[in-house]
Amino acid sequence: MFIQLLFGLSALLTVGCAIAVAVTKNIMHSCVFLLGSLLGIAGLYATLGADFVAVTQIMVYVGGVVILMLFAVMLTGGKDFVSRAQNLLGLAPAMGNKWTFSVGLLVGLVVILTNVKLIMNIAKAYPAKVIGNDFPSTVSQIGHLLVKEHVLAFELSSVLLLGALVGAAIIARPRKQG
Amino acid sequence: MMSLVSYLIISLILFIVGLVVIIARKNIVAILLGIELILNAAALNFVAYSRYVTNNLDGHVFSLFIIVIAAAESAIGLAIVIRFFQIKETIHIDEATQLRN
């Protein structure tokens, strides 16, 4: 029962906050709703028995990415900009207008149509099966996977993180003017 | 209530919302938010498949790598945004049409 409840609440939080990210006018609020959505996804991970992934999700996104986003919004002013460049749909404000949203929804509709087909096929291929509520600890298994089968990807991701660290520091550092 | 398809539908909704955000918003930071949503939709799919289909933990490992890549991407992306803001004094995506200057 708890898991069903957790699933329902998490799904609601995820979807609701995600939609709020899309529709809210304030970019700062968008960031905070993104935080809610990501927490909801962590909850969904928990219902899938992925305890380690769930906590990593909270750790990385809440502790890192969202705060980074908030900083970026603040450093770039967070106010609305109007483009000086011509667009097909004319001048669009930074947070979009009804035209941009209509285009977005149209494309979204295309993707939905595509995916509905895929999901229906998947539902046929993997009919709903009952899976018990036993959640064995995944931590040690993930540890073994990371240093055995996926060791190359593991090492590469460490190189990637180092590269991102150095790259971000170099790109964002203040340069001499003139 | 809980089955593979329900997770797929949630993930699809997340994906669509991310897509709409990416297409409809003109603020680069907002677009990065949309990218995070899409990445998370993919990661959720991996974990769901790993529980309901493959019965091993490779999907978890993949979603961990997705989290790593998302972190790296947002770090680099936001660095670029800040740099872009320093140069153009705006973060409107339609201003970013040239590869130089």
Place this chain on the structure above:
Amino acid sequence: MEYTVGNIAPIILSPVIAFVINAFFGSKLPRKGDWLATLSIFISFIFSARVFGDFVFGNFATDYFIHKTFTWFDLSYGANIWKVDMGIYIDNMTAIMLTMVSGVAFLIHLFSTWYMDHDEKHGRFFTFLPLFTSAMLGMVISDNLFSLFCFWEIMGFCSYSLIGIYVKKEKAGDASLKAFMTTRVGDVFLLLGIVALWMTLGSVAYVDIYAAIAEGKFAGQTVMGISLATFTALCIFLGAMGKSAQFPLHVWLPDAMMGPTPGSALIHAATMVTAGVWISLRMYPLMVLGDITWFIAVIGAITAFGAATVAMVQTDIKAVLAYSTLSQLGYMIIGVGVGSYNAAFMHVITHAVFKACLFLSAGSIIHSVHEQEMPKLGGLRKYMPYTHFAMMACTLAIAGIPFFSGFVSKDRILGDALYFGFMAGQNPLLAIVPILGFAGAGLTAFYMFRMMFLTFYGENRMGHHDSHGDHHGHGDHHGHEIHHEHLDARQNVPLLILSVFTLGVWFAGSLTGQGIVKVFGSKTEWFKILVEAPKVERFVNHPRESFGSTDARVKAELPKAVYVHQTGYAGPNPDEHKIHSAHVIGAILSIIIAFTGVFIAFLMYIKKSINPLASKFPGFTTTLENKYYFDNFYIDVIIKKGLLGLNRFLSWFDMGIFDRFAVDGWAAVNRVLFKASKWFDNVVVDAIGVDGTGVAVNLFNLVLRIVQSGKIQFYFIMLIVVLASYIWTVNI
């Protein structure tokens, strides 16, 4: 008996820890951390000595070994086994070598704390010295070629850093670069050999290679047209040539003397250069299988003799020692080549001891009188009695005077070479190996005693070179009044300890100590019992042990080492009787030759009844002084002539052939084509093509302007739409 990580790792790790601490915090420690480096080496010595005691006094069977592995990383996926194992391989040879390396290194560290005192590079020197030692120890204890190669490269890097430690001296920088580049040539081949082995055998552990040899896995395998065994053996030996400075890759070693003298003692005399000999010994079964032992012997003989001739005319005391190192390495390589397995290894050990001592003595002289040109020295015997004593003992050893260690090992190598060259039924041209070997032995005695006589005997020629004495900082002595030895324990104790070990009894003695040790033909020499060429059959299907598993074999159940009457000769066509007679002849010959060399040196430099060589054969001497023009050859011929000549040829080809025929001919053809195209242009292209294209581009542009807007979101939309339509159509 228990070999765990806990009691093996300190051998390698304690110097590494000292390196790390000194590298980061050395400048903040008292005395720049030299005590830490010395202490760390002492710790490894203690642990090595424990292995030594286990193996040597444990009297295990000669072929007893400990091989423990752990998986470093495992990338196996499904049926593809791709696993990298690391581990330790300890047999008698390893035990002896570990103790020698750590012991000599400890004494050298101790000496260096005196020598490098107040030197500006004190800290950096004591950072790299322990790292270097640990790499050498790691190389010795490695169980496979891959980790051996890793340690090998660390050593290369350390020697690069130590040669060029005085970064402000241009010559030091050049010398370090030269050493690095020259050894790199060999290392590339070594890596090639290792990779070839890995590709074909799937493993590079010694035991696997031995087992593969025994099982005949090499048969029929070829690499680039030559058999795999020959190819890999040759590649590995080329690597060994680079590290052990064999002809023609020897040019770096004499220049490597730019570093501080104790560094040279450790790196370029006692330990690192023996790495090449070590790998040749370890891979000896492969060398035999690949049938390149004759090549090894010839290379060794050329090096041994050539370097000895050059050493005769050098005036710098360190240069003489450098060339003598080259020459002695040549003897070791001869030993490997002719199959004198345990004598070659014994020469590694004896040479390490006396050469370290020689270099330390030279360092002692240089540091005390600030002069290293022999013509400007002389009569130092009175002032530096301890140094004189140590250096004389080592000179006697290296010259091959009986009762000293050098005689024991070199004589055995030469005896085996004699058998190999004349009696083993080899190609008669290979007789050059013993001939050059014996000639080199005589020259060795000559030039070493020349060095002794010029340095320690005769009148003091320091004269008025007081400019050297002053930057020592003491105002109370002048150049022509050489100060006596300061009698610092850190200076003299290492010298005396090392000189004690130049006595032959330590190496030729018996372990059980029955009566007075017999030096000549002793039946129970411990080296002969403990070291022999690996018997490859023993390694087939040998079980693997991992760290943590207890040793299945109990000490008491192990077979004891039993002395079987063996000659120590592992080369082709052994005939015990003939080998024995060859040894007797070799011993007599080498004694005669050695004493002749000493006598000639005595006549030349003490009695002065014979003129030195220089006056008689000026051309020959100049050749020697220029080291056979090897450096000039590499620079002038290969780089200048070769590359420039190639340039000139290419330029001629470009101007003469390519320009005349291709370019001009093409122009002529073009002229014809031009006329045709002019007509075509006017009629077809201009009317239809150009104007038509303009119209088409205009039309196309209308579309492209919309599509190529630079708006990333528009691209994204198109991407999504295309992907979606793809998915919709392919019917997944």
Place this chain on the structure above:
Amino acid sequence: MNQTIVSYLSQYEFYDSLLCLFGNNEGLLAFVIYLLVALIIIGFSATVGGLGTYAERKISADLQARMGPNRVGPYGLLQFLADGVKMLTKEDIMPFTADKFLFYLAPMLALVGVFATLAVLPWSNGFMMADLNVGIFYLIAISSLVGVSVFLGGYASNSKWSMLGGMRGASQIISYEIPVTLSILAITLLAGGMSFGTILSHQEGTIINWFIFHNPFAFLAFFIYAIGALAETNRAPFDLPEAESELVSGYHTEYTGLRFGFFALAEYIEVFVVCGVGAALFLGGGNLPFNIQIDIIPLQLVQVVIFITKALLLYYVVIWVRWTLPRLRVDQLMSICWKYLTPMAILNLVGCAIWLVVFNGKSMADLVFGSH
């Protein structure tokens, strides 16, 4: 399977009678138990947080040779209640230009982040709300909500002081998370698991089995953790986000009444939580300093008392440090974290790993007194 308070209680007989009382509806009973325990813990924590303010004032008064609060109740003990009533009755002011949504959200987020950590705090071997497999990791992760709330509070107030305080707070919390996590990782390595149950069970027995005495690296890790935890909870000498002399009151300058109370309560409870975690990770948690095997309920209560005692002792040290050391500058704060604590924590982690390999997982005490 995760151990929880329900699964702990279910091994006793009275659980079955309780189950009968709820008509054999296990889910309902579990819900009730969780609710009760959560209420108890939150009530207790809130009391500790409130008493924290009292203790802070009393101890600071003691250190400065003053009397401190002494009017309300015996020894002024009820001062915190009076303060609470005052906060409740004050006017809730919102700045005119504030971002209303975020202004409301921030204090809640702080309180949620702190209360969520209480779910895994190990009060004793058995009395844990939930002994997650990823317990300590979860605690670190969820407590970073506080960082977000500090930043949002600073941003939403639309005031320069709040903004500076919020930025300082966020960057400080993110930065100090690294050494803290690394030093906790060293302990995780020693225990071989991230759940508090595993960590505590490794520290059973005498005092020498506590992880702080396991090896020199763990000993050092405790101090890295302590310093980092001080900075993460914005306590002096790292209280830059609310530095009174520069920023008035930092990120909660504009907050009044209950919302300010939320921030203050969150801070004091978080201090208690990090002290509790420090006690559990390094000082044996609820384990007595001598060898008793405990598995009955009264002794579990003894363990709870011991755990709280240890945590409060650390709490006292935190307050003591606050009134002893002067505040750092921003650049000093960052250089301490990145140049000293982080490299030390990394070396510690590597050192712990090497220790485990070389000594086969034995602690110093095992090496000295022989393993058992």
